[in-house]
Amino acid sequence: MTHQMLTRDMTLKETFRELPRFELPPVSRFKLGSPCRFIRSLDIFIHIFIPEVVEKILPHFARYLRNTSPRWGRSWRHW
Numbered sequence: 001m002t003h004q005m006l007t008r009d010m011t012l013k014e015t016f017r018e019l020p021r022f023e024l025p026p027v028s029r030f031k032l033g034s035p036c037r038f039i040r041s042l043d044i045f046i047h048i049f050i051p052e053v054v055e056k057i058l059p060h061f062a063r064y065l066r067n068t069s070p071r072w073g074r075s076w077r078h079w
Helices: 012-022 040-054 059-067
Strands: none
Touching: 012 040, 040 059
């Protein structure tokens, strides 16, 4: 069974439309949890919206933000 995920090829509008479908339970890298783990709208802003805006000028930063999302980061990282 393959699990379809968010991709960088999607437009921001397509990504926002698909967020509920691909949302996984939040998993934080930190023991206490990050703020994005507890506040979904903050997670969307920091890890979905900002990377889309800065991707052309700061591609490594955009990739970092996408990969560290507690809910959707697993769409972009492959581990």
